[in-house]
Amino acid sequence: MVSRYWVTVGAASFTYRDRGHRDHVPRNPRDAEKKGPFMARVKLGSIVVALALVVAITGCSSSKKSSSATTTTSSGGVTVTTPAAGSTVAVTVGDTNGLDGPAKSMTMTVAPTSMKAGEITFTLKNTGTIEHEMVVILLPAGTTYDKLPVATTGEDKDKVSEDASVGEIPETAAGATASVTLNLKAGNYALVCNIAEHYAMGMVAPFTVT
């Protein structure tokens, strides 16, 4: 991934340099002195370095899962601000014996529990014995994550409504991991495993987007 961006950036810099040469040199020699090919190369070199740093930081972010701080990178006068490692939410789900386990024995933990609005990647790790999922539901005003109505009849029996779902990670096998990236607006959300009965067994967690 990183090498692909290097190639793209390198190609862009050559194109830009050639254009700069044509634009400045013939029209005004003094201008050419200031902004001629050499200066263009120096500036472009800085930009390439800065972009490479951004690519490196972005490439690493999926493996980190803490801190919503921002990192500012300054190189050769080019300053780039990028969210560092704040965009991944780790969701861990588990159970002791599927639906045969004790009441409330299914679990869902989330870290961190809040994030700024924008692109957010959720990773789901299933440490349980059966498959689980994770549905992201925007909580309607006046509702709380642990008091959602559960259908008692119909094909959605023992499930909560997904009318306000904004995305999900579908059924994921025991021992497996999966992820999804969603563009979320500010609000209060519930992360729910909405396989029948799993909500009542405890598979829900609150999540806040600010």
Ligand SMILES: [Cu+2]
């Ligand atoms: Cu589940």
